[in-house]
Amino acid sequence: MLTTARASVTMIALLVSFLLLWGFTLGPVAEAAVFFDTRPSLSAKSESQLEPWTNITLTCKAQLVTMDFELLKDGTSQELVHLHSPTIKHQFLLTGDIWGLYRCRSGLSNDGWTELSNLVEVTGPTAPPPPALNVDRESAGILRPGDKATLVCVAPLSGVEFQLRQGEKELPVPRSSSNPDRTYFHLEALAPRDSRPYYTCRYRLWNQQSAWSEDSKPAELIVSNEQLPAPELLAQPASRSPEPGALVRLRCLGPLVGMRFALVREDAGGRRVHRVLSPAGTEATFELRNVSVADSANYSCVYVDPEPPFSGSVPSASVELQVEGPPPRPRLRALWSGAVTPGRDAVLRCEGLVPDVTFELLRVGDTKPLERLHAIHPSADLTLTYVGPQHAGNYSCRYRSWWPNRFESELSDPVQLLVAGH
Structure with a gap:
């Protein structure tokens, strides 16, 4: 069954920016195995490099094979697809009036649906924000010349190409990625010759047809040949x-x-x-x-x-x-002001002062977390997607670690979420 609800308006010449509000996990396998998220991911791409505002395709990628996909725009179903055979993803081609907020969901074996995917916002022209460059946790030590190192460049947009740089020089190093919004640069740690080994990365849309983004904040590899006496x-x-x-x-x-x-x-x-x-x-x-x-x-x-x-x-x-006792209590902040417009995401930042932990968002009075996110930094943005009247209430956060020291923080002070019109 194929149901279509599209406006028959001619394509508007747009540059498209994709705001992907989607957390990523770099946590250990032991923590990742605690829960399984069935929500699909939604990404956007143009089939035309010369005219990036035409033939916009949204790809809904499921976590489990399914025959059912649904695309929603501004909270309203746009296309409901029932396929003839199970698959892991489906592509939706946008036509007509393409402005709006898009999400998708995929079918489950019990005739139900997953929760909604991340948000993809198709808007007017904007400058692409800079990416983030981090040293992979396995490479984040004191390296010797010749050691292998991995730098991870993460862009806030999907379907982009990346470039690793040292100063103004592009580095043609091997890369790999299974995600549309990040890439992994694999390089050999070289003893610095002219300057300290600072690296930045950047990205651009549509393969050489748009300007490069601003550079990321620099990441540094500490390389030591261990020739000097110990301190x-x-x-x-x-x-x-x-x-x-x-x-x-x-x-x-x-x-x-x-x-x-x-x-x-x-x-x-x-x-x-x-x-x-x-x-x-x-x-x-x-x-x-x-x-x-x-x-x-x-x-x-x-x-x-x-x-x-x-x-x-x-x-x-x-x-x-060796320090005994509980970890510091986190602080929860709302990254919006006033009441949240229905259909938008509500992002709450949990600041815990402790890096490399898993953050959890809970509704006051509940014991089961609504959102979980592992972060290498001491804070994380936890997102309530597609806010409606049912989300109004008070929320707290906490963080926990399973290794190398097992601990769990107390709950933060609550933050109230109001929904406009309710």
């Missing part, structure tokens, strides 16, 4: 079990002047750069403020010469910190 790392206070909420200073002492220092955290996830300080004489002090159980780990430090030939040190001996 010494001291904790102040010297206790290995500081009180929760205390300030712990980790002082790295090196034998050479004008070095660049890095603090390294060692836990079940491996050796990862925790913080970097610019040249500071023969020492640097790293501050861990408001410590909690999430800071429990072994710490070491290294230093790197900021001048050619950019030699690096052997790591210091480790300092162990």
Whole structure:
């Protein structure tokens, strides 16, 4: 059965921007296995490179094979498709008046439907926002020359091409991706020659037919050949079990002047750069403020010469910190003002002060989370999709970790969501 509800208006010449409000997960497999999200993903692409405003195709990709797909625009069904054989995705071609907010859903084996997909907004011309460039967690340590490293470039738009750069120079490095909005650059860590190894990425729409986006914020690889003597790392206070909420200073002492220092955290996830300080004489002090159980780990430090030939040190001996008690309570903020317009998304930012955890959004009084998102940063944007009167109420958030230290925060103070017209 095929039902069509399209306006028969001539195609308007538009540039199309795609605002994809879709969280991504870089969390460990053990955490990902806790729940399974059946919501499909929706992405957009133009078949014409010369006229990107024509032949816009929305691809609805399901998590499970199905024969049923539905496309909705501004909360109203636009096309309902029942196929002859099961598949994992279906493409919808937009015609007529294409302005609007699009979502899709896919059928389930029990004749039901999944929840709605992420939002794709087709609007007028806008400048593409910059991407985000992160060092993959397995590469985020102190690298030796020749080590393999992976940089992940994530764009807020779908169906784009990416470019990795060092300064103004494009790097023709291998890349791979299974997602339309991100790519993974695989490169060999080279000892820097002329400057520190800072990298940025950018993207553009429609393959060479549009301008490049702004560069991402730079990501840095710390490369050390371990040719210089090890520094010494001291904790102040010297206790290995500081009180929760205390300030712990980790002082790295090196034998050479004008070095660049890095603090390294060692836990079940491996050796990862925790913080970097610019040249500071023969020492640097790293501050861990408001410590909690999430800071429990072994710490070491290294230093790197900021001048050619950019030699690096052997790591210091480790300092162990073990903090008892609960992690800091998170804060929840609404990323809108006033009442939310029905059909829009409501985004709430949970700020937890602890990186590399899973954030959860809960309705006050409920025990089952409405949304979950793993984030490598200490905050996450949790989204209520296609807001209606049923979403009005108070919400809180929390965060949790299953490894290397198992903990769960208290709930944040509640935030009230009002729906316009109700």
